[in-house]
Amino acid sequence: MTQDGTPDLNRRRFLQATGAVGLAGALGGVASATPGRSPGPKEDEILVGVAQGDDSPADVVKKAVPGKARIVHENKTLSYVAVKFPSQAADVARENFIEAVTKNDRVKYAEKNATLSTSLSPNDPRYGDQYAPQMVNADTAWDTTLGSSSVTIAVVDTGVQYDHPDLAGSFGSNPGYDFVDDDGDPYPDVLADEYHGTHVAGIAGGVTDNGTGTSGISNSTLISGRALDESGRGSTADIADAVEWAADQGADVINLSLGGGGYTSTMKNAVSYATNNGALVVAAAGNNGTSSVSYPAAYSECLAVSSLDPDGSLASYSQYGSSIELAAPGSNVLATLPTDDYGELSGTSMATPVVAGVAGLTLAQWDVDNVTLRDHLKNTAVDIGLSSSQQGSGRVDAANAVETDPANGGGGDGGDGGDDGGSGGSTSASVTDSLTNSADSKCWTYAFEYSNPSTVVISLDGPSYADFDLYANDGTGTCPSTSSYDYRSWTTTSQESITIDNPDTSADLSILVDSYSGSGSYTLEIVEYE
Template sequence: MADDSTPDLNRRGFLKTTGAVGTAAAFAGVTQATPGRSPGAKEDEILVGVSKTADSPSGAVADAVPGNADIVHENKQLGYVAVKFPAEAADTARQNFVDAVTKKDRVKYAEQNATHQALLTPSDPRFGDQYAPQQVNAPAAWDTTLGSASVSIAVVDQGVKYDHEDLSAQFGSDVGQDFVDGDGDPYPDVLADEYHGTHVAGIAAATTDNGVGVSGISNSTILSGRALSESGSGSTADIADAIQWAADQGADVVNLSLGGGGYTSTMKNAVSYAVNNGTLPIAANGNDSSGSVSYPAAYSECLAVSALDQNENLATYSNYGPNTDVAAPGTDVLSTWTTSTKYKRISGTSMATPVVSGVAGLAQAQYDLSPADLRSHLKATAVDVGLSSDEQGSGRVDAANAVETEPGSGGGGGGDDGGDGGGGGDSTTSSVTDSLSSYADSKCWSYAWTYSSPSEVVVELDGPSFADFDLYASTGTTYCPSTSAYDYRSWTTDSQETITISNPDTSTDLQMLVDSYDGSGEYTLTITEKQ
């Protein structure tokens, strides 16, 4: 039944309803790894996402699991289970399970437990002094703040050598969690092989002004979520669990210097969970010299980082593309090391990402921003270094600008496409409250833009805790999105959804669909548009 009512809102740019879709949905707290699971890649597993309206993820899936497979892991907070098949099982057996389980009520998806790799490109032998802090104007920022221990950066990566002379002061009483081995000690297993996480941590937050070693970008507290093994690989499940854990610990930033595996709903839900719980994911573009950004950086929730060399050219190995948000130095970056060498230079978008995380730590110490506002602030205060927007996004991050510029006051660079680059001007927020009556109910909304060329729009759905509502959006069209045809989607296993769109197409109103996958109740839809 159509609903042609219009909310009583008073100014242009607020939401207006365009009628209920009235169709059914498309398909009718773990804190560490499950003991006994093998570390690293888990290619024999299928991850099954289950709506929060089910009594438990495992209960909703159990009767579809064949006799030669087992449920080996459950994350109730993210709403998924891992089902392990024997290594000798045929691919058709896994596919038959996927086909069967996705037909069950309250099962939202089933996908392979994909493998992710640390994004590292080996470098030449070390030479010279640090240049990364100088390139992003960290010394000028340090005149204002060195950062704060009240701001935390979670390093989801290999383990971090937390007793390193230049890192130990940055850890609190809880150093972290090991999601590879399933215990509370994220220390590297083999120091000679497991150096990536330690190098990343040192770039972001090696202790500055202590008379020892190198200077990190910020004196933020480090949390280590060990999700990659000494081989440098890790499963979707381990990484997703670590991201959820980091958000639950109150991390301001989660650094993801890793990638591969393509789009997965489990990882998408994890970064959505992080943003919804106050944590900004900052992720590496990838090292394939490709014109497309790798996942997880390509998720709209993440701030995607490309790598520059010492001359502020795009690094030869760095991925680029329209999903790029900012750039940072990533070539021959000197940082902490796990062996007697203590410090070493290596290269990669893995190294550029913690530079951005460190700058985020400085900005957060100064202003205490939400994930969406912190993301916009980093983009708004970035500096145009003469590259295209695909290569640098809004520009190279600038620590001095980030701590000296009041959020929302403008500034920043942008690529050579003439765009305004990034979310630092005025903003406007609109909201509407409505309800859905059952799993067969949906409602379409449109939003008339306030600004002619906004840098970013954030769409947030706050629905009932006892239901599972999903959010879809489309731009550049007059048609309402559906659960099968849309430009953007957020469909976690609960009713807290967020979609972030950079440089949206404003040629037509923004079109949005709120859909009940399961359950009923009242929801609030909020639009934040930023110049």
């Protein structure tokens, strides 16, 4: 791959096409929550994302904050601040602030601090034994591995009763962080009222084969990021901070059994950050039964999970749509509850940790990156006769995932990540170049190596004191712009990544690297999975 248009690198053609002028926006990482912030929803706040630079996000925003409002939170890694308005302030005051602050060239977005909630649906009374592990063939997978404490699953949810007899063995000496109360103890404030996170944790990682209670899917290490309050609701900022924190803790899998609030740049950037740092983010499709998947599951970075009834049919409450990637049992799932109890709950909230647990089992057996893991889970899923919008690639299957070597195709079109001595399931190319200022951008084209790749990942590693963004088109043969594109990654930093499943190879992949602000060198990398 060369700048002057000559082929090639690693058997690929990767050409610079044209320079262009561009614009874009998004965000980036965690300072701790600000003391004194109330738990739960924060509907009086506006989140403002700032392009990375020499000064802090708060310094950029503070001049635009009106007299009765104040900056109450700053996340320097994700590069955003929360601006709180008095509760009696009219909506027009917030709208005027959004309009004013976004006129600053450094501000990439301003949006409401939306409220998300647990993806739990009402369930029938307790009726008997577990069925979820058996439905996904975890009991067969356990003949090979029960899981490994070297694999970490983060539960971003309500608090978890981490000293529950069936969970204590899964948590280490530092069980997590409480983003609701801003302290180092993610334990529920009131055990009787706050049970969702404990149930989710028990499904994914309740200790198996310990002679106590129920069996979780995998014996992974669990960490808890308490981001939802006793009502099961929480702000975008708290959840985004918890996702970033989980990634910084080295979580291999992050479970998001929550949804609502619609698309926000803050949450998009949080799951992008986690994905770019090697975590697989698994999220609940939502519970209103409609044909569109809720956010955060609908973000391309998240593996969206629909819910099945015990008979294998799609649960009536489960949302579905083109974003669904896997299905899992989610109705009447028996797992841990406070206090030292067990019970059945239903929802895509329950299906999601089944997939997270299977991901944990898989990582205990196979050392693969998060892109290969995602592909492998889909390639080894079982077609249960539902439409792709209802089941995605199928029902997740632990035995297939554990017993099938990803290097041999993962039961389908999977690859091996390219660096672990596999059988050629991936290939990569890269180029290093530079942008000179915020009016500079460059377009590159890339010729696919595989005729039908399962996934292509585009990564940008740019300067730390600038804000570069990434755009891509597939199947068009035309260069994207900052206003017309098929895919984009536009956080407030210069670390960007785009993942395209089943890319259209009828034309070369076109990629635009744009400077939103600043200058410097960057490396652009393409990894193509067979």
